[in-house]
Amino acid sequence: MAASATKQSMLMLASLLVLIGVTTGSFYDSFDITWGAGRANIFETGQLLTCTLDKISGSGFQSKKEYLFGKIDMKIKLVAGNSxxxxxxxxLSSKGEKWDEIDFEFLGNVTGQPYVLHTNVFTGGIGNREMQFYLWFDPTADFHTYTVLWNPLNIIFLVDGIPIRVFKNNEANGVAYPKNQPMKIYSSLWEADDWATQGGRVKIDWTNAPFSASYKSFNDVDCCSRTSIWDWVTCNANSNSWMWTTLNANQLGQLKWVQDDYMIYNYCTDFKRFPQGLPTECNHN
Incomplete structure (x- = not known):
C-alpha cells in the first residue's frame, strides 16, 4: 500500500510539473499588447495570443525584454482564406534613426494562392536585403515554428527548424552587422494593400474581415536579454551553443533545397536593381 501511495504521489507530482511547464513563459509574462484597441488578446491562461484586423484598425504587441543575440522561436498560424x-x-528591431532589424513578414494572398514570406536585415537604418519565399505547406492550416537565430557569426532564419536564409557577419569585408543594439520582438497584423499582394494590384476584401493571426509556444530560453539597461541575463558561450552556431552540412543541404525550390526573390541576384554592382555581402556568402 505504501509503495502504491508513493507511486500515486509521484504521478500526481509529475502531472503538476507538466501543468506548471505548460503555463510558464506565458504571453502575459513576455509581451505587452501595444495597439489595436482590444483587437489583440491573450487566451488559454497566457498560452495563445491573437491579433485581428478590421476596417478600423489592425493590432500588435511587443516583448517586454530586449535581446542582444539569441535563438527565438514562435509558432504562428496565419490569416486563412482570402488574406x-x-x-x-x-x-526584431532596435530604436533610433540608425536602427537594426531582422524581419519575417507574411504577405497575404487570394484564396488558393500562396503566401509570400518576405525577409530582410537592417543595419544602421539601412535594409535593402530582401529575400522572398513561398512555403512548402499551407501556413494557415496549422501552427508552424518561425525562428531567428542571431549570434556574432550569422543570422539564420528557420521555418520548422529548416534554414531558409543566412546573413553572415561580413564586417571583415566592410559590411555592417547588427551586434551592438539590443532589439525587442514586435508583431502586428495590418493592412498594406498598396503593395503587399502582387505589388498592390490585389486589394483587401473587407467582406472577409475581421482577419486573424494566432501565436503560441514562444521560446526565448537561449538568449541574452534584459528587462532594463541594468538587468542583463548573462550569456555563457560555453553553455549556450547557439551563440556560436553556424549551419552544418545537413542544414546547408536543406538551405539549398529551400532556395532552389521556394525562393522567389533574392536581392543578391537583382542586377537591374544594383547596376553598379551587387552589395558586398553578396560576394562573400
Whole structure:
C-alpha cells in the first residue's frame, strides 16, 4: 500500500510539473499588447495570443525584454482564406534613426494562392536585403515554428527548424552587422494593400474581415536579454551553443533545397536593381 501511495504521489507530482511547464513563459509574462484597441488578446491562461484586423484598425504587441543575440522561436498560424492585402509582421528591431532589424513578414494572398514570406536585415537604418519565399505547406492550416537565430557569426532564419536564409557577419569585408543594439520582438497584423499582394494590384476584401493571426509556444530560453539597461541575463558561450552556431552540412543541404525550390526573390541576384554592382555581402556568402 505504501509503495502504491508513493507511486500515486509521484504521478500526481509529475502531472503538476507538466501543468506548471505548460503555463510558464506565458504571453502575459513576455509581451505587452501595444495597439489595436482590444483587437489583440491573450487566451488559454497566457498560452495563445491573437491579433485581428478590421476596417478600423489592425493590432500588435511587443516583448517586454530586449535581446542582444539569441535563438527565438514562435509558432504562428496565419490569416486563412482570402488574406490579400494583409501583412503579418514578426520581427526584431532596435530604436533610433540608425536602427537594426531582422524581419519575417507574411504577405497575404487570394484564396488558393500562396503566401509570400518576405525577409530582410537592417543595419544602421539601412535594409535593402530582401529575400522572398513561398512555403512548402499551407501556413494557415496549422501552427508552424518561425525562428531567428542571431549570434556574432550569422543570422539564420528557420521555418520548422529548416534554414531558409543566412546573413553572415561580413564586417571583415566592410559590411555592417547588427551586434551592438539590443532589439525587442514586435508583431502586428495590418493592412498594406498598396503593395503587399502582387505589388498592390490585389486589394483587401473587407467582406472577409475581421482577419486573424494566432501565436503560441514562444521560446526565448537561449538568449541574452534584459528587462532594463541594468538587468542583463548573462550569456555563457560555453553553455549556450547557439551563440556560436553556424549551419552544418545537413542544414546547408536543406538551405539549398529551400532556395532552389521556394525562393522567389533574392536581392543578391537583382542586377537591374544594383547596376553598379551587387552589395558586398553578396560576394562573400
Amino acid at each position: 490579400a492585402g494583409t501583412v503579418t509582421a514578426y520581427y
